[in-house]
Amino acid sequence: MPPLITQHDLENRIQDLLAAHDPGTTSRLDFLHARFDAGLAWLHYPPGLGGLGLPRGLQPAAEKAFAAAGAPDNEPQRIGIGLGMAAPTILGFGSDEQKQRWLRPLWCGEQVWCQLFSEPGAGSDLAALATRAVRDGEDWVVNGQKVWTSMAHEARWAILVARTDPDVPKHQGLTYFVLDMSAPGVEVRPLRQLTGEAEFNEVFLTDVRVPDSQRLGAVGEGWKVAQTTLMNERVAIGGGAAPRESGMIGVLASAWREQPEVRDPALHDRLLTLWVAAEAARLTAMRLSAQLAAGQPGPEGSAAKYAFASLNQQISSLELELLGEQGLRYDDWTMRRPETVSFVGRSPGYRYLRAKGNSIEGGTSEILLNIIAERVLGLPGEIRVDKDVAWKDLPR
Amino acid sequence: MPPLITQHDLENRIQDLLAAHDPGTTSRLDFLHARFDAGLAWLHYPPGLGGLGLPRGLQPAAEKAFAAAGAPDNEPQRIGIGLGMAAPTILGFGSDEQKQRWLRPLWCGEQVWCQLFSEPGAGSDLAALATRAVRDGEDWVVNGQKVWTSMAHEARWAILVARTDPDVPKHQGLTYFVLDMSAPGVEVRPLRQLTGEAEFNEVFLTDVRVPDSQRLGAVGEGWKVAQTTLMNERVAIGGGAAPRESGMIGVLASAWREQPEVRDPALHDRLLTLWVAAEAARLTAMRLSAQLAAGQPGPEGSAAKYAFASLNQQISSLELELLGEQGLRYDDWTMRRPETVSFVGRSPGYRYLRAKGNSIEGGTSEILLNIIAERVLGLPGEIRVDKDVAWKDLPR
Amino acid sequence: MSEALLYSEPEEELRAAVADLLADRAAWASVLARTESAEPYDTELWKTLGGGIGVAGLLVPEELGGAGASLREAAVVAEELGKAVAPVPFLGSLTATALLLAARESGNGTAALADDLLRRIAAGEQTAAVAIPFSRSPDTTYRGRVSVTPWPPREDPHEARLTGRVTSVADALPADVLLVPADGSIYVVRAADAQRTPVTTLDMTQVLCDIEFDDAPGQILAIGYAPLAQALLSAAAVLASEQLGLAEQCLKTTVEYVKTRHQFGRAVGSYQGLKHRLAQLWVQIAQARAVARYAVSSSGDEQVIAVAVAQAHCSAVAVQAAEECVQMHGGIGFTWEHPAHLYLKRAKSASIALGSPARHRRRLAELVDLPAS
């Protein structure tokens, strides 16, 4: 299907919007609303839902034009889960009414979203989750405990997967909901990490009522719906073309250049080995974006995430070793609640500790390797003992 | 049970033997026969079978006394399979007649033994072997192909595991035999390795008749009997206290010391990392011998073999990298038939290639890690699909 | 020699006594809670260990009231403390004791002063620490930033005044006495005469402080830094055993966890990917045990090699074990409430302490004649 409008049209529309809503005088939210309503929010979304059905590839140019005009953005980092995970799922599985209801305030950043998937007993094996949703009239009554929920303490809405039928095999008994985080029975507790911070939360759900109108997809189809969410998560983590020495390797290289006293000739080759690995990962991500520009998200994103975790861990470990006495010290153990993760601006010890999470969060490195082995290389899956057993009968 | 004789007695017996059979004037074989008959061959074997029922720990002192007197030895390296694997199995499972028949010429080196266990289709999974033995009167008729058989071209006898019942699960249908390598239907072909040499052979068995009197253990008990053989193999590979810089690390360290032009400062830390690993492996082997001196062979031998393979491979790889141009060359691709493996006296390329076998022969590194994980750490075994299936129905 | 790589019966008895006490008094939850309290050290535990079991005076000769034991026994204690990441000033106290013993034997100082301090340490009356950054390796030529001026008012030529600063000192916070290398000699300074500022440390169970001396009175203990080098060598040898204990505990905890944690209907410990990594870790730990034992059993030049080997090897193994412990625990291992992070922080910190693995390998290169170029 050819784009509905031309590149030239797009530029005109942007200029028209900017002319009609001067960012210098329009309030932030008014501008974002206008941008959404003009179909200039996420260009590849359908008309009427903030987009124009254009190719994804046009988005960066549009962002650049808005930024150049000094227009406010929707603080994408703060609403990453909404933009990256909830929105594509709503778009894919929501009713027209649901789309109209949720997508505009989501994109405009008025309503923050969070994700209620992981549980203490269901990490890599997400489909084993135990949070129950039981039908009661027009509502579902939800009970359970979710974990690793970032932004739960600021979120208005959550995407939730819950078990609606424990008597069938685990993948079949799940249903996908949108849950109001301000509903009675939702309790959010900060979950402190080994860094001292609490980026995440535990969320306890006690008799929380969710109207059936907030169900996404059919009853029992939750696993399929969740796959859309998760595939989009992986893409978000993988791609992008960063300049050389971006990220952790840049921090280490700067330390080596600027503090001659930390240079240990014995570890010089190790430094360069990691430098090469970082450059290789960077070029690979660049190549991946070029591939994705035309194609579809694929398992290559798993490789990028795997490599990123491994690199961050090795680089931050070497940094501490090089620093010697300085590496024995830490900056701050206070429990803080950061909205985003940044490796810079904190002590080397923080980088070392926080990087440990990179191989756990959003799919462990072990699971990513399984995905590559099975989906890319076509190696046989593990022998599965849990496929045909009712969820309630599984060993736990 | 206290030793039957004292340490002092033992010394006297050795001196008596040496007096009665002066190594200077006695023929080699006569001397070995006399030593065997005096119970001074393998001291821990029973009287009448070359031993005196003494603790194993006394053996080194006895060997030293014989060596000091200039007595000939039985060339233990040449008859390693007989001494290390066949003999303990015959001792454990043989009838009196079998013991009398085989142990004396085995120990004296008159008859070389080889081992017919591995097959092309049964490597790590030895119990899956396909060589068939079918009863025919007082004989068994054997058909099949064995592989990785060292010394087969010089051996008079072979220990053989063959399938006598394909209709039961694989571990249950095996029987253990002693096979006459000069029997009709035994064909030995050299098996060339990637080094160019042929240390091993393939052995093709076509309607070879084995008298039932050469069976070791009961029919169907072959797996149990083979365990004795294999456990003794692992012990032979593991232990021992070598001096510092023995083996491959010594070769590399000498190259570094004696050829300053190969020193690459960037790889200095790598050299020392391997030096430390080699020293750690050496001290661990020393500790293991101290433990074994009193105790029993255990899975620690698997760890030693695993570490040895990994070290040899890393060290020989670094050696080639350091040598640069010299590393591009090889000494000789001629197919030779060495009786023993030595890493020294050949080119660095040979060491690199031959070391690749260390993680395959005598139990792959993967199997050794499985053994450690399951028997030492008590981790659950893989889910087994082959335990209760008739051998003939297994996927291959 | 190879028997020396095993544990003797008395050593196993000492281990059992320490292990029982720690099981009782240093459960990880209390260790974690203490890291955020105003009292980072478990003073009561240290009293029982030091006095009751006699750990403080382990190396002190019997004639001075100690146990007259060797580094071998100290190493067994260190293994157990490593397993518990217990917040007691054992390593700092051991370093100070080793320094005092070396000073006493060197004959280059004030033997009476050393004897007196050793007697007090063994009696549990005082704790001493060496005022040197925890990251210093035994082979370093030490150049501190503390300077000495003779003190005219007194006649005693052994008295002086110290001024300057030492950073990241281990176990000096609970010490009564500081042993301060300065201007080529070692001085004894009352801790109360120096200003100690706690440091926020990566390893929350190993408290460090910065020390400021401002014209602090000191008595000379030994001339020359030879006793310091010997003390750091002993400390590094014993630290290898602490790292061994830590690694063992991480492996044990992890193996237990992966046996019970189910994913996809199976214990995660039944997946070969994890099994092989845990088996490799076990191999590394078995080797760590051998090298750590050798480091505390050898002496003279051989010990210098053995300690460099042990530090290079055990540092890496402890870090590997702690990292695998975090990873294989998955999400829970990344939380504050699970003990894994205490081990990770101790392991990484201990690998820097007393010299990084690379530094020990470089030292080894000199010792075994494998020059860099």
Place this chain on the structure above:
Amino acid sequence: MSEALLYSEPEEELRAAVADLLADRAAWASVLARTESAEPYDTELWKTLGGGIGVAGLLVPEELGGAGASLREAAVVAEELGKAVAPVPFLGSLTATALLLAARESGNGTAALADDLLRRIAAGEQTAAVAIPFSRSPDTTYRGRVSVTPWPPREDPHEARLTGRVTSVADALPADVLLVPADGSIYVVRAADAQRTPVTTLDMTQVLCDIEFDDAPGQILAIGYAPLAQALLSAAAVLASEQLGLAEQCLKTTVEYVKTRHQFGRAVGSYQGLKHRLAQLWVQIAQARAVARYAVSSSGDEQVIAVAVAQAHCSAVAVQAAEECVQMHGGIGFTWEHPAHLYLKRAKSASIALGSPARHRRRLAELVDLPAS
């Protein structure tokens, strides 16, 4: 730039042509058999590749009868040759061609001589090789052992006599012409005027020889070694793609094998230990593809960095892939009759060729300002 990391359609067509030919003519069994024959090179194959497909003149400008292509196309050919460990003098010929091109552009030599040789190479009439040890890295200051004496009898100042020895030269055995760096200039010597002795090589499919010059007549091609450095840089860039191809082939073969090989009633490729290692290898290879592409797509100072990165990375990946291929094939992978060893030997040898990974990392350190001390 990021599109340059992909393969273009013409590149894929070239790949298909080469791959088809190799599938036909360089099955591994024949490659193996040839290593033990008197004719280590597959001359017929090289003729078809060089002339028929035009691989010999790939880099030669169209006005001299070549394809006027870039290193990108050469790299695609190298990938396929790496997959087949094909015994053809492609890399040596490419190095010589690159040297001639650089000499021609430098203006510091005899452009007519370079043109003439390039024309013959493109026409498939001659093969050239650079007389330099295969292990030399692009950044080395080259000091050979060949000396030059002017040759009085002729008037031509470009003629000279060469005497000396060069060892371990790649692809010089089938060459008609040798390009010889000596005394700071580069000379053209007829191969027939030198004595070439084959070397027994670790990589049996990459033939090396030692070359002896005994007062051999030479014509000067270029003054200065700059063209040599450029030629070795191009060769190293293309070698990275050969290593990539080799690694891909090893992974492919191994994946196929572990899917069909059963042990304990299961395909061995279903064990997570192997699966994770193969997945890691795949990640490494995906990265190798990106860095190898970048090395042949960049230019100037950026290319110098890109080649160092590519060589450091791809050398290691090829060796890892070949080692895993041998190991995961178990016993059969250790035999002479299975092709795995051809890949292992090529991979290890190629990692030494044109500079070891460590050497390339050291070079990189200079380029990106990360000095050793």
